[in-house]
Structure formats: C-alpha cells, structure tokens
Amino acid sequence: MAMSLRPTLTMVPAWLWLLCFSIPQAFPEAQPAELSVEVPENYGGNFPLYLTKLPLPHEKPEGQIVLSGDSGIPAEGPFAVDSDSGFLVVTSALDREEQAEYKLQVTLETGDGYVLWGPQPVIVHVKDENDQVPQFSQTIYRAQLSQGTRPGIPFLFLEASDGDAPGTANSDLQFHVLSQTPAQPSSDMFQLEPRRGALALSPEGSTSLDRALEGSYQLLVQVKDMGDQAIGHQATATIEVSIVQSTWVPLEPIHLAENLKVPYPHPIAQVHWSGGNVHYHLESQPPGPFDVDADGKLYVTMELDREAQAEYLLQAWAQNSHGEDYAKPLEFHVVVTDENDNPPVCLPRGSSISIPELSAPGTEVTQLLAEDADAPGSPNSHIVYQLLTPEPQKGAEGRAFALDPTSGSVTLGTVPLQAGQDILLQVLAIDLAGAEEGLSSMCEVEITITDINDHAPEFTISQIEPVSLPEDVEPGTLVATLMATDADLEPAFRLMEFAIEAGDKEGIFGLDWEPGSDHVQLKLRKNLSYEAIPHHKVVVVVRNVEKLVGPGPGPEATATVTVLVERVMLPPKLDQENYEASVPISTPAGSHLLTIQPSDPMNRTLRFSLVNDSEGWLCIKEVSGEVHTAQSLQGAQPGDTYTVLVEAQDADEPRLSASAALVVHFLKPPPAPALTLAPMPTRFLCTPRQDYGVVVSGLSEDPNLASVPGPYSFALGPNPTVQRDWRLQPLNDSHAYLILALHWVEPGEYEVPVVVSHNAHTWQLLVQVIVCRCNVEGRCLRKVGRMKGMPTKLVAVGTLLGTLAAIDEVTMAQRDLLTCLRLYSQEIAEPRLLPHSHLHALGPGEEEGPESASRQHAPEGGRLSDPGSRSWEIGPGSN
Numbered sequence: 001m002a003m004s005l006r007p008t009l010t011m012v013p014a015w016l017w018l019l020c021f022s023i024p025q026a027f028p029e030a031q032p033a034e035l036s037v038e039v040p041e042n043y044g045g046n047f048p049l050y051l052t053k054l055p056l057p058h059e060k061p062e063g064q065i066v067l068s069g070d071s072g073i074p075a076e077g078p079f080a081v082d083s084d085s086g087f088l089v090v091t092s093a094l095d096r097e098e099q100a101e102y103k104l105q106v107t108l109e110t111g112d113g114y115v116l117w118g119p120q121p122v123i124v125h126v127k128d129e130n131d132q133v134p135q136f137s138q139t140i141y142r143a144q145l146s147q148g149t150r151p152g153i154p155f156l157f158l159e160a161s162d163g164d165a166p167g168t169a170n171s172d173l174q175f176h177v178l179s180q181t182p183a184q185p186s187s188d189m190f191q192l193e194p195r196r197g198a199l200a201l202s203p204e205g206s207t208s209l210d211r212a213l214e215g216s217y218q219l220l221v222q223v224k225d226m227g228d229q230a231i232g233h234q235a236t237a238t239i240e241v242s243i244v245q246s247t248w249v250p251l252e253p254i255h256l257a258e259n260l261k262v263p264y265p266h267p268i269a270q271v272h273w274s275g276g277n278v279h280y281h282l283e284s285q286p287p288g289p290f291d292v293d294a295d296g297k298l299y300v301t302m303e304l305d306r307e308a309q310a311e312y313l314l315q316a317w318a319q320n321s322h323g324e325d326y327a328k329p330l331e332f333h334v335v336v337t338d339e340n341d342n343p344p345v346c347l348p349r350g351s352s353i354s355i356p357e358l359s360a361p362g363t364e365v366t367q368l369l370a371e372d373a374d375a376p377g378s379p380n381s382h383i384v385y386q387l388l389t390p391e392p393q394k395g396a397e398g399r400a401f402a403l404d405p406t407s408g409s410v411t412l413g414t415v416p417l418q419a420g421q422d423i424l425l426q427v428l429a430i431d432l433a434g435a436e437e438g439l440s441s442m443c444e445v446e447i448t449i450t451d452i453n454d455h456a457p458e459f460t461i462s463q464i465e466p467v468s469l470p471e472d473v474e475p476g477t478l479v480a481t482l483m484a485t486d487a488d489l490e491p492a493f494r495l496m497e498f499a500i501e502a503g504d505k506e507g508i509f510g511l512d513w514e515p516g517s518d519h520v521q522l523k524l525r526k527n528l529s530y531e532a533i534p535h536h537k538v539v540v541v542v543r544n545v546e547k548l549v550g551p552g553p554g555p556e557a558t559a560t561v562t563v564l565v566e567r568v569m570l571p572p573k574l575d576q577e578n579y580e581a582s583v584p585i586s587t588p589a590g591s592h593l594l595t596i597q598p599s600d601p602m603n604r605t606l607r608f609s610l611v612n613d614s615e616g617w618l619c620i621k622e623v624s625g626e627v628h629t630a631q632s633l634q635g636a637q638p639g640d641t642y643t644v645l646v647e648a649q650d651a652d653e654p655r656l657s658a659s660a661a662l663v664v665h666f667l668k669p670p671p672a673p674a675l676t677l678a679p680m681p682t683r684f685l686c687t688p689r690q691d692y693g694v695v696v697s698g699l700s701e702d703p704n705l706a707s708v709p710g711p712y713s714f715a716l717g718p719n720p721t722v723q724r725d726w727r728l729q730p731l732n733d734s735h736a737y738l739i740l741a742l743h744w745v746e747p748g749e750y751e752v753p754v755v756v757s758h759n760a761h762t763w764q765l766l767v768q769v770i771v772c773r774c775n776v777e778g779r780c781l782r783k784v785g786r787m788k789g790m791p792t793k794l795v796a797v798g799t800l801l802g803t804l805a806a807i808d809e810v811t812m813a814q815r816d817l818l819t820c821l822r823l824y825s826q827e828i829a830e831p832r833l834l835p836h837s838h839l840h841a842l843g844p845g846e847e848e849g850p851e852s853a854s855r856q857h858a859p860e861g862g863r864l865s866d867p868g869s870r871s872w873e874i875g876p877g878s879n
C-alpha cells in the first residue's frame with residue numbers, strides 16, 4: 001500500500017533527522033540488511049512521525065514503493081512510506097503493552113507486481129515508558145507463624161506484577177514493610193526481602209517470638225517499581241500473621257514388628273508443623289521404606305526385615321516452598337522388633353575333618369557353629385545342639401562322639417574308631433533354646449578317621465620250610481619268596497623294607513624287592529659251600545619305611561629261612577684226556593713212564609687203577625698216579641701200541657671217577673751200552689757187618705765223561721746173589737758206599753759188579769771186596785776160605801727178586817715193583833711208600849748198618865728209619 005506524504009515532508013523536525021542519520025543501517029548497493037527503528041511509547045508530538053530513510057536506489061526507476069508486514073502480509077498499522085523522501089513514517093501513538101515490536105518490509109515494484117528492489121526488512125521497537133502501576137496478587141495476605149521458626153526462613157512470599165517492559169527499571173519491583181502492628185515486643189519482628197518479597201522472622205523477632213503469647217501481627221507492605229529510585233509507582237497490601245505454638249516436638253522411638261502383615265503403606269506416626277505453608281520432607285538413615293505425606297503422616301511402605309536392618313534413624317523436615325527448613329529436623333528411631341523367622345544356619349565347612357585313629361577320648365574333633373540371624377541375645381537366637389547320628393551302637397557303652405549342647409564342641413567319646421571309617425556327624429541346631437517350637441537345621445560334619453602307622457608289617461609265614469640247595473647253584477638263584485602284610489590302610493604306612501638280620505655274616509644271601517612291594521626274594525649272592533657251611537639259618541626282618549607308632553614289631557616281623565646245602569661232588573678230572581708214553585721194549589720192570597694227575601688242584605684224594613692191563617705190563621701207584629712198567633715187556637714188538645684204560649676214583653666217593661686212555665708206544669731197545677771195567681783198589685769189609693763200607697767212585701778215567709757235570713747213579717749188577725748180599729748207598733754225586741746187605745756174608749774175595757750211569761752213559765765197575773771176619777776192634781781178620789755156599793734167611797725173597805732184577809736202578813726197581821705188585825694183588829691195603837723213601841730202612845730192634853755214613857749222606861726227604869711208616873724192608877729178621 002502506497003501512501004503519498006509529500007506535503008508534510010518539509011515539516012520533519014531537525015532531531016528526527018538526526019535520529020535518522022544516527023541509525024546507520026542503509027547499505028544501498030549490497031543485499032539490504034535489516035533496518036531497526038525505535039519509536040517511543042505514547043509519543044505525544046505531531047504525526048506522521050518520520051522514522052527512518054529507506055535505502056532506496058539513487059536512480060529511482062519507475063515503480064511503486066510497497067510496505068507490507070512480515071512475510072508479505074499487508075501492513076495493517078500505523079506505518080507508511082513517504083514516496084518522495086523515501087522515509088518510513090508512523091501515523092499514530094504506539095502502546096508497548098499492546099504491541100512491543102513490529103516487523104515490516106519494503107519493496108519497489110512495477111505495476112504488474114514485479115519486484116525491482118527489496119524486500120528491505122524493517123523492525124520497529126516500541127520503547128517502554130513507565131506507564132504501568134505495580135499490583136499485589138492479593139490485597140490481604142494471611143500467614144501462620146509457628147513459634148520456633150528460624151530467623152531468615154521465609155514463611156510467606158509476596159507476589160506483585162507490573163505491566164511495563166520486563167528487565168527495565170519500569171518493572172523493577174521492591175517490597176517494603178511500611179508498618180507492623182503491634183510493634184511488640186519489637187517493632188522489627190519481621191524482615192522482608194525487597195526483591196523476593198519473602199517474609200521471615202528477623203533475628204530479633206525470632207528471639208522474642210517465643211516469649212510472645214499467641215496472637216497476631218498486622219503488617220502494611222508496599223511494592224514499588226523503578227527499583228531503588230525514589231520515583232516510581234507503588235501499591236500496598238496487608239499481611240495478617242498469626243503466631244501459633246510449635247507442635248514440632250520429638251517423637252518416641254517407634255517399634256515395628258518385622259514381617260508385619262498389614263496393608264501398605266502403613267501409617268506409623270505423624271509430625272506436624274503448626275506454621276503455614278509447610279512441606280514435609282523425610283529422610284531415613286539408612287534408606288528405608290518410609291514416606292511422609294503432605295499432612296505429615298509417616299508411613300512404612302513395605303514389610304520390614306530385622307535381619308536386613310534392625311533400626312532406622314528417621315529425620316523429618318518442615319520446609320517452606322523453597323525447600324528451606326523452618327526448624328531443625330525431628331529425629332526419631334524406628335526399631336524393628338524381632339520375630340523368630342530365622343532358623344539356625346550351620347556354617348559351611350570346607351572339607352571333612354581328619355582324626356587320627358586311636359586318638360584319646362576327649363580329643364576335640366570340631367566346634368560346631370550355627371548362626372541364627374534373629375535378634376542376638378534373644379531366645380530367637382539361642383541355639384542348642386543335639387547329636388543325632390551316629391547313634392550309640394547297641395550294647396556299646398558310651399558313644400563314639402560327645403557333644404556339648406551349648407558350645408557345640410564335639411569331642412571323641414569312649415568307643416574307639418577304626419581307621420578308614422568315614423563318619424557323617426549329624427547335629428541338630430535348634431533355636432529358642434531347644435524348645436519344641438524352635439526352628440532347627442541339621443549340621444553335618446564329615447569325619448574321616450585317618451590311619452596311623454600302628455601296625456608293623458608281618459610275614460605271612462615266619463618259619464619257612466627248609467630249602468635244600470645243591471651247592472653248585474649259581475649266585476642269583478631264588479631261594480625263597482617271603483610275603484608280608486601290613487594291617488595299616490595308608491599306602492605310605494604299608495611300605496616295607498626288608499633286611500637280613502642274622503645268619504649271613506658271609507653275605508651269601510641277598511634280598512631283592514621292588515619298592516612298594518609286599519614280597520621279597522631271598523636270593524643267593526655267592527657260591528654255597530657244603531664244606532664251609534652245610535646249612536644256613538637266614539633271619540629276614542621286615543620293617544615299615546615310615547616310623548611305627550605304638551608297640552614295636554612282633555615276632556612275625558622276622559622270618560627264618562633254613563637252607564640246607566646239598567653236597568655236590570664233581571667227578572674228578574684228569575689233566576689230560578689221553579696219555580701217551582713211548583718206551584723201548586727193553587725197558588726194565590719198575591721204570592717210570594709218566595704220572596697221571598688230576599687237572600684241578602682239588603683237595604681230594606684219588607685212587608688210580610688200570611682197568612684193562614690185560615698183558616700185566618704196567619702198574620700204577622694208587623695214590624700218586626705214577627705209571628711204571630710192572631715187568632719186562634716180554635712179547636711187545638717195536639712199533640706196537642698198547643692202550644690201557646686208567647681210572648681215577650675219588651677216595652671218599654668211589655662212584656665218582658674219571659678215566660683216560662694211556663697209549664704206550666713200544667720202541668726199539670737202545671743199543672746196549674758198552675760196559676767198561678775200571679780196576680778198583682781192593683777193600684776190606686769185616687763180617688758180621690760193621691758200620692762202614694767201601695767207597696765206590698763213579699768218576700771215569702775217560703776225560704770226556706768226567707768233564708760232563710751231573711750226578712752219577714750206582715746200581716748193583718743184576719746177579720740176585722749180588723743183590724742179596726750187597727747194597728749201595730749214595731755218598732755224593734760222584735761216589736757211593738758199597739756195604740754188606742746181610743748181617744753175615746761168608747768171608748772171602750768178592751768182585752761186586754756195580755753199574756754206573758752218568759749222562760746217558762753206563763758202564764760197569766767190578767769192585768774188589770775182601771770180606772773177612774771181624775776182630776775185636778771190628779777190623780778185618782782176613783780169614784778167607786769158607787765163604788761160599790752158606791744159606792741165608794733171604795733165599796726166598798732173593799729168588800723172587802732174582803727173576804725180576806734188571807740192569808738199571810735195581811734198588812729203585814725193587815721197591816716200586818713190589819709196590820705195584822702189592823697193588824695188583826690187593827694184598828696190602830696201604831702201601832704208602834714215599835717216592836724217595838730210601839731202600840735201606842731197618843726195623844726197630846734190628847742190627848744197625850753202617851749208619852754213620854748212611855745218615856750223613858742220606859738224600860733229603862729220604863728216611864733211614866721211620867718207626868711210624870710201614871716201609872718195605874729187606875733185612876735180617878724182617879720175616
């Protein structure tokens with residue numbers, strides 16, 4: 001809508017121009033910014049009032065200026081645009097209380113509505129004028145004031161309003177007490193906060209109010225705008241304050257039964273603040289199900305549980321509408337009274353209790369502990385214990401367990417307990433001191449009776465049957481297995497170890513057992529020997545590995561094993577499987593061929609014999625095993641062999657024997673040695689025999705022979721008479737004595753043939769001896785003549801010997817031959833001739849030979865006379 005204001009344009013006052021210029025919101029070229037214009041309310045000057053020049057384009061194009069309300073709504077109001085000047089004008093006075101702000105926009109448009117410029121927004125503010133009077137919400141206010149209200153706590157809030165622009169001094173209201181009636185006991189009983197209008201007791205009024213009687217005060221109060229300034233509009237009102245007695249008094253503790261079955265919320269008490277304008281507030285310490293309503297009634301909103309919370313501290317506040325406390329809170333206790341609603345509860349146990357067996361009666365087993373959540377010290381929590389199981393055994397005196405009903409202490413009773421028993425102890429815990437209507441629960445305690453090592457291990461058999469063992473069983477052989485048992489239960493207490501306690505100083509036996517095993521093997525560790533120990537009595541002891549408790553092991557902890565050693569005789573063994581010997585067929589009887597020997601140096605005596613010497617050529621010495629020719633090997637052919645079985649028998653165990661073949665190879669006889677005769681100086685011997693002889697020297701004149709070292713051997717010639725009558729006795733290596741063999745030899749001249757062997761050479765000496773009668777000095781009388789032909793006692797023997805005499809070593813041959821002969825014929829039981837026993841041995845009581853010489857020169861080991869030996873003898877009187 002366009003409006004022509006041209007005629008009045010010149011009338012614009014100068015201050016308005018200034019106003020216009022002072023608002024610098026015109027930006028001609030840019031997008032038009034909002035223009036803001038302020039218009040005073042209730043303008044009392046001329047209209048139209050020029051407000052502001054619109055920033056229209058400088059070269060005004062053809063068009064119409066259009067003014068509209070916000071968002072293009074046509075502006076219905078007292079605004080217009082002066083098209084000539086381009087000013088926005090207001091045409092009448094504005095009321096801020098009616099409309100405080102106008103929003104306009106200006107455009108330049110062609111006739112057909114095309115916008116050439118704009119829209120330019122313009123906002124018009126109506127500037128307030130203090131044209132409104134404050135108003136109280138009520139003309140008379142009534143309030144109740146309780147004695148005891150704290151000073152400064154407002155009990156009444158005055159309210160007033162002012163229509164002028166909020167936030168300006170025009171609506172800045174302040175309250176004041178104009179007068180107080182009565183002015184007793186103080187004229188300033190009250191204080192009124194100027195801005196809030198909050199009426200409260202002054203400190204002075206607070207102290208004097210309690211003294212004042214009930215009554216009332218009348219206050220005249222004012223509300224005024226323009227803040228502190230003296231100017232402004234004001235209004236008054238009356239306040240009637242009635243003083244009432246305080247009903248804010250402490251409450252007794254409230255007792256409430258737990259589990260109370262009533263409808264909830266259930267009133268329990270009431271508080272009352274006698275002043276007005278009160279709001280109650282309740283707090284519970286700890287928080288509980290309590291509430292207060294607007295009238296101060298206290299409620300419990302649900303069932304209480306003493307066991308959860310036995311007591312609450314409640315605080316009730318009386319507050320004004322701003323939550324300020326009129327007075328200190330009322331405090332009181334709510335006590336929840338107990339009901340026997342909790343049975344005793346047994347404290348849980350971790351594991352079972354272990355009691356060693358054989359523990360003494362009275363030993364504390366455990367302390368039962370049941371708890372009752374009901375009020376401590378009351379019967380509801382007075383617990384008494386009662387032992388249910390184990391029940392006393394029938395017929396048994398006393399029980400396995402004793403229970404103190406008050407303390408719940410469980411001790412061992414008089415009935416002993418066995419290891420390995422698992423006992424369930426059931427104890428009833430009853431409250432109300434065990435009264436019938438008391439609540440109860442079952443307390444269970446598992447008790448394990450543990451083992452102690454009170455049993456020693458014992459052998460199942462402590463006397464083992466004698467065990468016979470051949471003495472040749474090998475070490476390691478099992479002798480006996482001993483079983484043991486242990487009555488304890490605990491595996492550790494059953495572990496046993498074994499030892500040989502006695503009967504085996506030599507360590508012949510040993511024990512083998514696996515750790516943890518209950519049997520032990522008695523084994524041989526060394527060779528048995530019947531000779532050393534024919535029987536053993538080995539005492540084996542078994543012990544626990546763990547320490548034993550109580551009495552020591554009994555006799556069953558030892559076992560005796562008797563071992564009888566069986567003698568084992570091995571058959572003798574010879575040092576060779578076969579024996580061989582080579583002999584010339586000319587070998588004389590009695591020649592040593594070889595010696596059969598046992599192979600091992602066992603301490604046993606063997607008896608040797610020849611099994612099938614069918615030709616009778618050989619003989620064996622029973623004890624020494626020396627094999628000799630028994631006779632001249634008549635009929636043997638050189639190159640032949642002769643096999644004889646030799647048997648060796650154990651002297652003690654004749655059934656044990658060994659045999660071997662002896663193979664004799666026959667050789668050609670060696671060429672007969674050339675016998676050289678050496679002349680000897682004549683000698684004399686007197687008869688009867690004296691103790692001297694003729695020295696025969698073996699030394700040869702042949703320097704080749706003489707220079708060769710080595711012993712000479714002497715033998716008498718083979719003539720039996722010579723052998724009967726004479727005897728040779730070695731003197732030293734190269735000489736021998738020729739002595740009379742018989743007590744009496746016929747005096748005469750003799751040529752005694754003596755065969756000397758030296759170093760494989762043999763020759764014969766003819767020793768000239770003259771035998772004469774002895775004179776008194778034992779010297780020769782030289783009575784030669786009647787010497788020959790005198791028979792002697794030895795004819796029989798001499799004859800026998802004569803058939804056997806040979807060339808060589810005649811004296812030895814005689815001896816051995818007889819030995820062998822005796823063995824053959826079994827005529828003589830014990831022909832123990834020592835190998836070197838001397839031929840010449842005289843029996844006791846016989847005449848002595850030339851002993852001075854013999855004794856001095858007897859070879860070592862030889863015996864001239866041994867009264868203890870039954871030596872073969874040749875000599876007078878031996879028959």
Ligand SMILES: *[C@@H]1O[C@H](CO)[C@@H](O)[C@H](O)[C@H]1NC(C)=O
Pocket residue numbers: 472527
């Ligand atoms: C035990 O006897 C065997 C034959 O029976 C033998 O070979 C071994 O040397 C003997 N051991 C001892 C220590 O004598």
Ligand SMILES: *[C@@H]1O[C@H](CO)[C@@H](O)[C@H](O)[C@H]1NC(C)=O
Pocket residue numbers: 603
């Ligand atoms: C052999 O036995 C004899 C008696 O029978 C005894 O005196 C001798 O000491 C034993 N010798 C050995 C080596 O055992």
Ligand SMILES: *[C@@H]1O[C@H](CO)[C@@H](O)[C@H](O)[C@H]1NC(C)=O
Pocket residue numbers: 612613614615643644645
């Ligand atoms: C003796 O016995 C052995 C073995 O039986 C045999 O070889 C040998 O020829 C026998 N000797 C005689 C002389 O019978």
Ligand SMILES: CC(=O)N[C@H]1CO[C@H](CO)[C@@H](O)[C@@H]1O
Pocket residue numbers: 695731732733734735
């Ligand atoms: C080696 C030795 O002692 N020979 C003697 C053996 O006896 C004769 C006779 O008494 C002595 O003449 C030898 O000297």
